[in-house]
Amino acid sequence: MVEINPTEIKLRMSKAINSFKKDLSGLRVGRASSSMLDQINVNAYGNSMPINQISTISVPEARLLLVSVWDSSLVSITEKSIRESPLGLNPMVEGNVIRIAIPALSEDRRIEITKVAAKYAENAKIAVRNIRRDNIENTRKLQKNSEISEDQKHQDEAVFLRKQKDDHHLNLYARAV
DSSP states (O other), X not given: OOOOOHHXXXXXXXXXXXXXXXXXXXXXXXXXXXXXXXXXXXXXXTEEEEGGGTEEEEXXXXXXXXEEESSGGGHHHHHHHHHTSTTOOOEEEETTEEEEEOOOOOHHHHHHHHHHHHHHHHHHHHHHHHHHHHHHHHHHHHHHTTSSOHHHHHHIIIIIIHHHHHHHHHHHHHHHO
């Protein structure tokens, strides 16, 4: 008898949740976080490299980021990449160190962040929904080909897949709030 693999489904849904977490960590919400700069790439040594591969990023205070660039020839390029990023940050160069003060959020920026976070949550919910739909279609194909019984099909659809979807949607709502 063929059965669906619950660990594979959990893994796929967990990957959707982890992607959602990573998207949320990149939002600038008024508090400094080293993961804010993860999306910034710097043109270094003829390649586009993530900023954390050419520097050390630290958070000495709640509203301050320090980027210590390892190669002094890359300081101005790194500063330019941070300035031109969609985060709206204003870096200040002091030798090989770039200081980035995180400004307080305006009301417009808060509304914009809320909309972006809602979009990220919706994308994650769609991913979970697609995983569920794929597994339900797979279960129906197996039943149609007489590889599983109709009872097994109903059990897989009703119990496991819906429970997984509900658990992951609750997890998404908890992360979004």
